[in-house]
Amino acid sequence: MQLLMVEDDLRIAAPLRAVLGRHGMDVRHACTGEEALDALTADVDVVLLDLNLPDHDGFEVCARIRRISDVPVIMVTARADVRSRVHGLNLGADDYVTKPYDIAELLARIHAVSRRGRSDARPDRPQAPAAAPDPAVTAAAPQPAAPAPGPGPLAVGTVVVDGAARRVTVHGTEVVLTRKEFDLLALLAQRPGVVFRREQIMSEVWRTSWAGSGRTLEVHVASLRAKLGNPRIVETVRGVGYRIVPDA
Template sequence: MKEAESLSSQTPKPHILIIDDEARMVDFIKLGLDYEGFEVEAAFDGKTGLKMALDHLPDLIILDLMLPGMDGFEVCQHLRQTQDVPIIMLTARDELNDRVHGLDLGADDYLTKPFEFKELAARIRAVMRRKSTSQPGTTQSDSKVLTLYDLRLDSGLREVRRGEQVIELSQREFDLLKLLMSHPNQAMTREIILDNVWGYDFNGDYNVIEVYIRYLRQKLGRPNLIYTVRGVGYVMRSKPKEDDKIKESRHD
């Protein structure tokens, strides 16, 4: 367990709730977390897990997708109505749509079974570190306002406007847009995006980024400001390309 690097040192005895109907999986995870000094409890179905989460307020939840009764998506959706607890979803299915749906509902990470404990440990470190640094008042950029062309992003209000129109974004979409707007006209590699927005990598699987870039382009509308840099990543330009302006004028 050397790779875990004393996870529990981040906070005194963090409390982790495991919600998974596979007893062997629960025992496997619990053994590793117990060794690291965490307080661990488990639930074996969605309804029980949701009740325990609401009653005990854990520091992090490890949530299986395929649960009897209430599945992981439903549990995550209910939790996000009242709590901002970090959630790592587990699943035996490696489907992109499942990952994106889980992240859209508010999950912080998504891990496909089977996995080694050191990989789960790395995800726990990343999620807890990201949560601890994203609390209000922890950075000097909370009230920072970014403007680019006709786009305005207010970090303090967590608000994005294009012209006079307010654009509703998920937390992940907002963080991705903020990263791109903070580095105008600078190509951001997929690795940099994963590290800054997700806090980890998907072992070379960049499909999730592509999906969220598509979400942003659709929500921000035209003219387009987010461009693909082939073989590198993405760049946000301070003004649209001339051909995009022409397309926009023709559309109008």
């Protein structure tokens, strides 16, 4: 895996690079936002982005990355407040890890967003040339599953989810969602009023059963409520999970 680490503190960057290297990752290191943008090539699989950089705020760097690439981005920072988390996800970050973190947690999140990045790759992401596939191998290889929002647009009150076009409208106006926000909404919209367990959501949307990802789900739900302009449309069922409320 090719990983771009954007971290200006060498006391953190050097040991982290060594640990990631021991886990089979080829780490490219950038100390500033401009270096990160210059180092972002088509072969980068994941970006670890610190927010406190000497030349640009990490949020700005994330926004600039999203204008040129769909590579998975994990923000790594000491900013633990929910507002910063939601802002980062709204800018297009795929995950958000707060310092200090456990290295096992960070590794798990890197592998998780890498898997999601491969399955959710968009046409506008720069792609390296690939060899022609072997038809026999392709036919035999199992294909990864993806959450399917249904055969046609799903209407939940004034919210319409078009799975084929990956578009969401509210009162006829399009709302821009991140990949995971769309997948989460599409899953809940399949069965309005039905409670989806947290474990089921993490399995179907994030492709993981890892309990440590629960905070990621909460932040995505908060962001989704804000973007849809209705905090009651996604209801929390305490101790169980979430459901979408058609008449909210």
